[in-house]
Amino acid sequence: MSLNIPETKNPRVVIVGGGFGGINLAKHLKHAPVQVVLLDRNNYHLFQPLLYQVSTAGLEPDSIAFPLRGIFRKQKNLVFRMAEVTGIRAEENILETGIGELHYDYLIFATGSNTNFFGNKTIEANAIGMKSLIEAVQIRNYVVKQFEESLLLTDPEQIKAKLNFVMVGGGPTGVELAGAFAELRKYILPKDYASIPQNLMNVYLIEAGPRLLASFSEQTSQKTLKSLEELGVRVMLSTGVKEYDGKTVTLSTGEQIQSHSLLWSAGVKGVPVHGLPQDIILPNGRILVDDFNKLKGFKNVYAIGDIAQMTNDPRFPKGYPMVAQVAIQQGVNLAKNILLEMNGKVEKPFHYKDLGSMATIGRNRAVAEFAGIKMSGFPAWVVWMIVHLMSLLGFRNKLVVFINWFYRYFTFERGTRIIIKRGAANIVKLRQTVAS
Known part of the structure; x- marks a missing residue:
């Protein structure tokens, strides 16, 4: 070959x-x-900023991926090979x-x-990363399976361990994941799993630094913290994760959290x-x-x-x-x-033009900073949606994501809560698949 x-x-x-x-x-x-x-x-371009929405049953995977051959179909001087x-x-x-x-x-x-697990092999073996489409889909399978299996349990402590979702890393990905899981707790758990008390599901966001969104201003960081806490996220700052064996998260403070789900976005x-x-x-x-x-x-x-x-x-x-x-x-x-x-001419050095940063926290909640402007709440959420829609490749993807967001806004629904058996067997198979 x-x-x-x-x-x-x-x-x-x-x-x-x-x-x-x-x-x-x-x-x-x-x-x-x-x-x-x-x-x-892979034979597709992946729009990674929306991976977290696939992993939390908000979007289907094909709505954030676009075939590379489709992008360059009319470019005669390009050859693509997988x-x-x-x-x-x-x-x-x-x-x-x-x-x-x-x-x-x-x-x-x-x-x-x-x-990046920073050399901690135990955490790497048991935590869940999210940098690829297959990881996001299998995280969705795994998370929904935790809900389904919780219905079969009677011990509140066992249910808590299944429904304690721990996010590590207070950057944009960690913040967006925590907000999305908090909305699952608020809108989906009471409807689809009404027999499970809502207080048995907890969402933790752990950040080793003194504040969230370290690349943003202090003001924006504080607004983000307040928004997450209003959603019920338990934010733990100046706290690191020392060990995780797949069942127990051991923190730098000595505290332990019983959890089957540690999602790592710390680096x-x-x-x-x-x-x-x-x-x-x-x-x-x-x-x-x-x-x-x-x-x-x-x-x-x-x-x-x-x-x-x-x-x-x-x-x-x-x-x-x-x-x-x-x-x-x-x-x-x-x-x-x-x-x-x-052409034998002098090359031009690269100069980065910082166009700003933004992160969404949940429904009507986001933060954005650009051109000296700081935004939060509903206006920032609208800007976040517009920017991400414009950045998606393909008219179909833009349309599908827009319709999905529009539908979810008025119905509070997440329509992709299905388990694909092959990918949802258990978290060990998830890690083995990704590693290979």
């Missing part, structure tokens, strides 16, 4: 990863005299994949990030490719790049998005945040620089 890439006389630009950075880089090379080869382990990249031989300009080797003139890593790490020098790979898995997103020590190998660590901006001494806007802007800038380099 081989990649079966057509031969070309034009320079070959190989992009590894079909995320926000990869697809925007490829799009901006549409009319360039190059052959673009896009590689990804392949797993296994290594690089930079001295030969060869990229190794599970189905063959590929020569490149320009190579760009846009491989995104994965869940992410880069996913570097085998064959790169270790001195440019940081402990968090990100790759050191210069102002042009070029790997240090390489002439034609680049990294963009979550995998890239650029530290020359005094506003972000620890590197740019691992968010979609950074990847998009770096993809666009690199496309321009490739064309400049091909």
Whole structure:
């Protein structure tokens, strides 16, 4: 088996990863005299900001995924192959994949990030991450199964252990997850599982730092905390998770929470490719790049998005945040620089334009900061919805998500509370599937 890439006389630009950075880089090379080869382990682009809604039965998985071939159907200079990249031989300009080797003139890593458990193997073995579509679907299966199995129990303590949902990490993902689970408790539990007392389900949000949403202002952080507490979320600040064995969460304070469900969003790490020098790979898995997103020590190998660590901006001494806007802007800038380099012109360094941040907490509740403006409550929630709808790929996806949100707003329903047997057997199988 081989990649079966057509031969070309034009320079070959190989992009590894079909995320926000990869697809925007490829799009901006549409009319360039190059052959673009896009590689990804999946055949779809995933809109990760809405993964949490799939995991909490708010959206179907196909509404936040769009086929990569559909995106580039009209781009004649692009070839897509579904392949797993296994290594690089930079001295030969060869990229190794599970189905063959590929020569490149320009190579760009846009491989995104994965869940970071910070070396705690026990937590990694038992906690649930959420960085892929299969994880989100199987989390939904698992969560609904906890509700169903709780109906078969009579001991309140056993029911609590099943319905205690613990989120770790007070960033946007953790906040959004906690808000979504709180709404499950408020709107779904009393209707679908009326025989289970509502006070037996608890939602915890644990953050090691002194406040939530550390990248936002103190004012916004406090409003977020207040909104979550009004929804009944038990927020625990300046608290870390020491151990988790699948049944008991042990906190840095010594307190223990009986829970079968620990959802980890406390950090992410880069996913570097085998064959790169270790001195440019940081402990968090990100790759050191210069102002042009070029790997240090390489002439034609680049990294963009979550995998890239650029530290020359005094506003972000620890590197740019691992968010979609950074990847998009770096993809666009690199496309321009490739064309400049091909024409013998001076490349332009990357400068990140911070367009702001936002997070949704629940129905009519969100926070947003952009252009010096701070918003919260219903106005921020509307802005959040508009921005996410506009960012989704494909008219069908936009329409489906809009109708779904509109329907849920007036009915308080979550219509995807079904268990797919193969994915819902137990959490051990979930972890084994994701690991493989």
